[in-house]
Amino acid sequence: MDERTSRVCDTLTAAPVDLLVERLEEELRRSYGITGAELLQVDYRLSTLLPLRGGEPVSSAGHPAWHCFDHQSPALADGVGYFPVTVRGERTGVLRVTPVPSEPELLGELVEVARLLAHELAAAGTGTDRYTVAARSRRLTLAAEMQWELLPGRSRVRPSFSLAGQLEPAYAVRGDNFDWSDNGERLWLSVLNGMGEGTAASALTTLAVNALRNARRAGVDLADQAELADQALYSFHRGEQHVSVLLLGVELRTGRVTAVDAGSPRLLLLRDGEVTHQKLEAQLPLGMFDGTRYEAQHFDLRVGDRLFVVSDGVTEATAAAGRYGDAALARFLRRTAAMAPMQAVRSVLGDLRAFVGTDLVDDAVVVCLDWSGPQP
Template identity: 65%
Template sequence: MSEAEARARRIVTDAPTDLIVDRLAAELRRTYGITDTELYQVDYRLAELLPLGGDEAIAGPGHPAWHAFDHQEPIVADGTGWFPVGMRGERRGVLRVAPMPDDRDARRELDTIATVLGHELAAVTSTTDIYLTTRRSRRLTLAAEMQWEMLPGRSRIRPSFSLAGQLEPAYAVRGDSFDWSDDGHRLWLAVLNGFGEGVAAALLTSLATYALRNARRAGLPLADQAALADQAIYAQHRGGQHLSVLLMELDLATGTLTAVDAGSPHLIRLRGGEVAQQTLDKQFPLGMFDGTDYREQRFQLDRGDRLFVVSDGVIDATADRIRYGESALDRFLRRTGPLEPLDAVRSLIGDLRAFVAGDLVDDAVVVCLDWLGPQPDAGPAQ
């Protein structure tokens, strides 16, 4: 690490939470002669890059900022540098700097500094509302606020897998959600297809999510995780409310996928350009009956397999009495092969919006998981 990088890192980590970008801008001016620094964060719909300051939002897909965001690489255009801001696969936005120094070392250092900024923003987000409020193009509903606060992130990259998810309608989602965790040996993924309206749906999904986390963190097998969450929901609602969930556990050394389908969203596999619905042993949704026993299934993934989990809000979206799941979904999934999971998810949601000619009315969740194969030399968890 160069002296300039080390100094910028200290500036970012030592700055008050509300002055992180301002202090970084002052340091970039002193070190590199950069007079214009701005942070753009991607909004909840993955449709706009919103400035922290007073500049205009960037929505056009052909803009250099979007190129930097989509490809996760620095872009220099017309004397302005655009650097991806994120951490561990979670894309937060881009950093704009101008005038861009005409120096390869400076470009590399600024790229590293943008990544440091991404880590610091992740560290302080729970302590301030500044960075959350400025990544919204409109007000979130209360239910949507609850759902987004529960998410572990929107994307994750490890040597053996890449993962991304999205909730829609982003500013008004109610009951659909997802959750994941990995420990370097296994990846756990839950995709929830909630029922009900407004805050009641969000509360039901919250109860299920925290019950599943509690069981997972206690080291329980996947079927027992489902059973514990089922009991928690039934105890609260006595069968009056229930929730569908697909639980998955991926062994990162072998590619063995264990699944529990509790009235779940749909699991679709893309292998060698071919799309196939994964057959699941459908079981009762969580909370429907008292004391339900759940069964696990196991599948073997091949290196390069891509899995999509989509909720009924995707499958059943209708235009001119034609369901998206019947007419367009498979065709579009085949086209996502070259895309990274977050880009595939965003493109699928965009295609869905175009299909219904506007924002979605019903909740929809899309999660994309790429199995890249075992990585024996990847080292500890990243």
């Protein structure tokens, strides 16, 4: 790390959690002659970049800030520089600096500065609400607040895979959710479609997510994870409420996938430009009956494969023209082949909102997983 970047790192580490951007701006002025710096955070709908300290939001798709966010590369325009604020694939937003230096080595340093800021923002999240609140264009419902607090993030990147997910309606989601974790040997992924309305739906999904995490962290296999979570839900609700869930475990050394389809959202495979429904044996949703047994199934990923998991809120969304449906979804998924998973998820839900003509009424979740192949 060069001397300037090292000073920035020290400044961010020493800064109060609510003043990261202000302290960074002061250090950028001293070290780089930059007079203005601002954090543009992506909002909950993935549709707007919101300045932390107020100002005009960025919603135009052609704006250089969005180019920076979507392509995860610096963008320069009219003396202004935009740098991705991303850590381990989790995209917080964009760092905007004015004036942007022209020297290539300084641009490289600012890429590292934005990454350092992303790390500090991730660490600061539990100590202040400032950044969380500033990323909202309107108030969340209580149910949505509960759902967003459950999420592991919205994107994740490792050499062997890239992953992204999104909930809709972002500010009023109720029962749909997703969760993931990886340990270098295996990726665990679950996508949930809970029943009910309002906070009751969120409370049900919260119980399901935490029951699945508890089972996963106990080190049991995928079928046993489903059975333990099923027991927890049934013990609490006695079969009156249940959760549909798809559980996946991906062996990172081989691409071998273990799956449990518990009344789940659908699983779609984009391979060589074609979209197919990855058929799994449908089993009972979690919590429906006492003592349900679950069986795991297996299939293999090829290098370059892309998996989508979508809830019924996507295909069953309706407008005056009718239902969005499987055919429209497949057509659009094919168009995402060249996009990164986060951009693909954002585009799918953008197309769905355009079809409906407004915010979605029913919950919808979209998760996208790219398989790059086994990595040492």
